[in-house]
Amino acid sequence: MPISEMRRLGLIGGMSAESTTTYYQLLNQGVRARLGGLHSAELLLWSVDFAPIARMQAEGDWDAAAAALSEAARRLEQAGAEALMICANTMHLVAPAVADAVSIPLIHIADATAEGLKAQGVRRPLLLATRFTMEKAFYRDRLAAHGIEAMIPGEAGRERLHAIIYDELCQGVTDVGSRTAVMALIERARAEGADGVIFGCTEIGLLLEPDAVGLPVVDSAVAHVGAALDFALGT
Template sequence: MKTLGLIGGISAESTTVYYQLLNRGVRERLGGLHSCPLILWSVDFAPVATLQAAEDWDATGGLLAEAARRLEAAGAEAILICANTMHINAPQVGEAVKIPLIHIADATAATLKARGVARPLLLATRFTMEKAFYRDRLVELGLSPRVPEAGDRERLHAIIYDELCQGVIRSESRDEVVAIIARGQAAGADGIIFGCTEIGLLLDPANMPLPTVDSAVAHVQAAVDFALD
């Protein structure tokens, strides 16, 4: 079994989900007392979020690349960035190490296509919804992603940073996101991406009106496949 290196803390709330799901996935595949060999580098999210707000992606890329190098030196055999937004720095992270980077968008796209989705509604941070790094990768993989309207994007971004990343779950916010999804469905979306690793803390994919892929879950499944290959 291969050892996985996790760049976590972005946010800590969703990193705990990664830890649980990775170990559960290995146990379900191998049985008994098996769990997943993991090395975690958990960053302090506050300075990272400040750099995000300042659009200083070179600085965030340097932080994540250094984390990846340390994970590789510690024995990791693949890297996972435990966040969608920080895959904006996937090129820097990939170039910093000799081991593979398991990309969250690749895992998400493969799961969507297996479910017959072509036009997924991308629910994520404003950075992930508006910048090209994530949407273009989905397009390259054969999808036609949609994003909410500008006001909905701002509200969703606020829910993620002001609530979910801080462990706050509000039923009112759940209702707001459900309404955003309804508007996306009316505009032609045929599936949903939980494109922020915290959204699964607020909503259950099983309760959505369209086929839904939680990117964190898809990422974990791809990582377990790698670890057990």
């Protein structure tokens, strides 16, 4: 494919920097795998300082978060991006506002995740994510529109998982005890009827290997990248 035919992706990243690194690697590896040779992805990255965004999340100031990401989206469009990716699950809570701020499409992570689940025949997966993504309706409702009924851990499990994500994974720390705790959540959900697992935080893949889970897994970051590659390469 001539470089002029590859669509340029605009990434809103930094939430966290750990998973944005994964996005960059997967997008470039994906283009090389599909086109061969020395091909790599055409990308524009706006990487935010996560600390203020995390504070907005904790304080429930989603209007300020939407404004910050909308500004990033406009800058990326002005710089030549032809589609947007918010490189985080939780911040898709403000995806409607971000999409409204620009004229280019926003590739939604929950849609990509749902397609990956349907491809594996999963209809009742366990959603592993931040408390915001697990407890607020924006993500589970988006999955439900695809016929996916997401399960979430109990209160204690949600609290532990949220702490693992923010206090460890977002800061580049992986802990064996945390891995064991998350696997226990998965086993409990399997006993309650879960037929799959969503790595619904883009950092979960840093902690768990999908092959070790024992149920069909969709890593939301990987699914998101796949959808973006389809857009960028016209497939």
